[in-house]
Amino acid sequence: MSTITKHYYLPFEKGGKFNYSPEAIDQLTEYEKYKLSFHPERPKYLDYLTIFSNVEPCCEPSEDIGACLIQTYRAEFKIDGTVHPVMLIGQQTGPTSNYSELIETMKDQEEVRRWNHGMPTPASYERAVRAIKMANEENRLIIVFVDTPGADPTEESEAGGIAWRIGETMQGLVESSVPTLAVIINRACSGGAISLTGCDVVIAMEYFTYLVITPEACSSILFHTRSRANEAAEASRITSKEGFELGIVDELIPEHDGPAHRFPQMAVLSLQKSLEKHVGKLIKIPSEDIFFRRIERWSNIGHWDTEDEETIQSIQRKTSRLPSPSSSGFIHRHKGCYSEKNIHRYDPVSFEKLKANNYVCDTCGYRYLRPSAWDYLDLILDDGSFLEHEETRYIVDKDILEFPGYKTKLLETQKVRGLVTAMITGDGTVLGEPVVYCGAGFGFLGGSFCMTTGEKIWRSAEIAIKENRPMVLKAAGGGARMHEGCSSMVSIPKAHLALTRVERAGIPVITIITDPTLGGVAIGYGSRGTRLFEINAGNIGFSGRRVIEQYTGHKTSKDFQTTDWLMKHGHAKHVVTPVNIQNKIVKAIHRLRQRYETSQHV
Numbered sequence: 001m002s003t004i005t006k007h008y009y010l011p012f013e014k015g016g017k018f019n020y021s022p023e024a025i026d027q028l029t030e031y032e033k034y035k036l037s038f039h040p041e042r043p044k045y046l047d048y049l050t051i052f053s054n055v056e057p058c059c060e061p062s063e064d065i066g067a068c069l070i071q072t073y074r075a076e077f078k079i080d081g082t083v084h085p086v087m088l089i090g091q092q093t094g095p096t097s098n099y100s101e102l103i104e105t106m107k108d109q110e111e112v113r114r115w116n117h118g119m120p121t122p123a124s125y126e127r128a129v130r131a132i133k134m135a136n137e138e139n140r141l142i143i144v145f146v147d148t149p150g151a152d153p154t155e156e157s158e159a160g161g162i163a164w165r166i167g168e169t170m171q172g173l174v175e176s177s178v179p180t181l182a183v184i185i186n187r188a189c190s191g192g193a194i195s196l197t198g199c200d201v202v203i204a205m206e207y208f209t210y211l212v213i214t215p216e217a218c219s220s221i222l223f224h225t226r227s228r229a230n231e232a233a234e235a236s237r238i239t240s241k242e243g244f245e246l247g248i249v250d251e252l253i254p255e256h257d258g259p260a261h262r263f264p265q266m267a268v269l270s271l272q273k274s275l276e277k278h279v280g281k282l283i284k285i286p287s288e289d290i291f292f293r294r295i296e297r298w299s300n301i302g303h304w305d306t307e308d309e310e311t312i313q314s315i316q317r318k319t320s321r322l323p324s325p326s327s328s329g330f331i332h333r334h335k336g337c338y339s340e341k342n343i344h345r346y347d348p349v350s351f352e353k354l355k356a357n358n359y360v361c362d363t364c365g366y367r368y369l370r371p372s373a374w375d376y377l378d379l380i381l382d383d384g385s386f387l388e389h390e391e392t393r394y395i396v397d398k399d400i401l402e403f404p405g406y407k408t409k410l411l412e413t414q415k416v417r418g419l420v421t422a423m424i425t426g427d428g429t430v431l432g433e434p435v436v437y438c439g440a441g442f443g444f445l446g447g448s449f450c451m452t453t454g455e456k457i458w459r460s461a462e463i464a465i466k467e468n469r470p471m472v473l474k475a476a477g478g479g480a481r482m483h484e485g486c487s488s489m490v491s492i493p494k495a496h497l498a499l500t501r502v503e504r505a506g507i508p509v510i511t512i513i514t515d516p517t518l519g520g521v522a523i524g525y526g527s528r529g530t531r532l533f534e535i536n537a538g539n540i541g542f543s544g545r546r547v548i549e550q551y552t553g554h555k556t557s558k559d560f561q562t563t564d565w566l567m568k569h570g571h572a573k574h575v576v577t578p579v580n581i582q583n584k585i586v587k588a589i590h591r592l593r594q595r596y597e598t599s600q601h602v
Helices: 022-026 030-037 045-051 099-105 109-118 122-138 155-159 162-174 190-194 215-223 226-236 240-245 264-282 287-299 309-315 351-356 373-380 406-417 451-467 491-504 519-523 545-552 563-568 581-601
Strands: 053-057 070-079 082-091 141-148 180-189 201-205 209-211 251-253 423-430 433-440 471-477 509-517 530-534 574-576
Touching: 030 180, 030 209, 030 215, 030 226, 045 070, 045 082, 045 141, 045 264, 070 122, 070 264, 082 122, 122 141, 122 162, 141 190, 141 264, 155 162, 155 545, 162 190, 162 491, 162 519, 180 190, 180 264, 190 519, 201 240, 201 264, 209 240, 215 226, 240 251, 251 264, 287 491, 373 423, 373 433, 373 471, 373 509, 373 581, 423 451, 423 581, 433 451, 433 581, 451 471, 451 491, 471 519, 491 509, 509 581, 530 563, 530 581, 574 581
Parallel strands: 082 141, 141 180, 180 201, 180 209, 201 251, 433 471, 471 509, 509 530, 530 574
Antiparallel strands: 053 070, 070 082, 423 433
16 A cells, blocks of 8 residues: 655645746745745755764753754764764754655644744753764864754743853854854754854855744834735845855855755755865864964954944934932832732832832832943943943944835934944943943844944954953843844854953953843843843843743743843842942952963963
8 A cells, every 4th residue: 555645835836837947936035935945845954964974863862842953963974085073963843854754743742842843942952062062072073954943932941041052052163172064954043043053164055044033023023014024035135145145154055956845865965065075174174273263254254334433423422311310319100100909109219229229110110211321331330431442433334135224223223322333342440440341222223133243242352352351241132133134143153252262361251131131132242251130130031021922822920031030040140239230240350360360270
């Protein structure tokens, strides 16, 4: 009895008239190309293991939800008859690329749960970090396979510290003592993708897509409807050829006969040839040159413009969001303040008491305000000590995608916030201790991580090394900036590498986590150094509360993603108040210096 093989057909494939030629694919809409990139029958990570020999798992099996979504193997890769040891780290979005088998497997609800809709969890990234360490110990070149709809947006993953686990994965790759190579095989979305693409070489299959936010979500933000996803996809420039043109990937791997879901064996052979070329080059790099070449590569990542001094002066000015208390030191209480006993409070609030509580009402938990970037600068640094870096002062954001409304939004934000970009950097002192300061402003397009942020951290790190000054970073913001597409996202590993250079020079790195610190900011520089968490802060993690509640369909915990909640789950060790923040920074600097000195003597 023969088994009938079932196939999945996208709408444009139905009817048998679509011929899969390059010309036909070029005629597809951007959204159709996006759908094509994660066709369920495209080869997955495990399908590409046939390229390698002596493949064996290197991490113990785990029943944790999502652990199977990143799988790790020791293997060997042959080039011109010579065998080379490699470590394979790959995102496997489902059990199989065989559609008939997939349908049967997904009838089992336990299997559906185990595969978690292809979204990696903290357990997934923990496996990746262990494999990176093993590869370094065993001198195995690391090959990463990227294929993900994004990391898991649930309260359970936030409790597991998914932001910090993603950050550790990126840090592990930029600090690797062996060469690293990433290959994007299908769809690479958001932080789930950037976690594994901060490598020495990034190659990609011809019909992949790389995106900071899904077209549907982008459409919802831009047009207040998800129905214009194709326009959002066009604006975001997420397709393979565009990724190559923007310098996001180093090479496109041709799918010669047609897309990989129709011609899987040819896709495997094509990738094998590309790997032979790139691995062949990487293994020839002397071990002592690997890190220096990595620095050279990432120093060239990103795009920005510059402005003259007159323009900068016309934009930049100190703006404050702090209220002015009355002569008696009080401000008006907010209108909706009710006690636990449901008693409406009307009495004024002591401004000094409110400041000590990080501007959160001690009666009802209402946040009165988020201080501006300038307010934080005054809070953290000694009066009059800040001197902006000449090296970063003139950098401004560049509209490389010609994204709808981006230029206008930048000009409006500059005018209102008195900032040129989302981050300002310079030299200053904290209780007399000289530091290099990098401060992000949430008011500037939500403090979203962008190319100028990555470049400013990079240049500030070089100044810190040159001047032997500790780095103090004030984190704030959400995800990578969608207006710059994946070019903003690939600047996140750049920031990681910059901070690693500082730490390797024996210089302390202190990061102050403020409300909010999410997404690209959290997994980037927000995950580095000694982290000091604001008292009573909220919205700290990877996915925002609204995103999680929309995805799961139920409310998150009342204190979700607050500093107290993070402390309960073991993710916030050091908590600071506006009153003691300077003392905490200096103590952390001294503690790290002692640690570095001790390690040098050892």
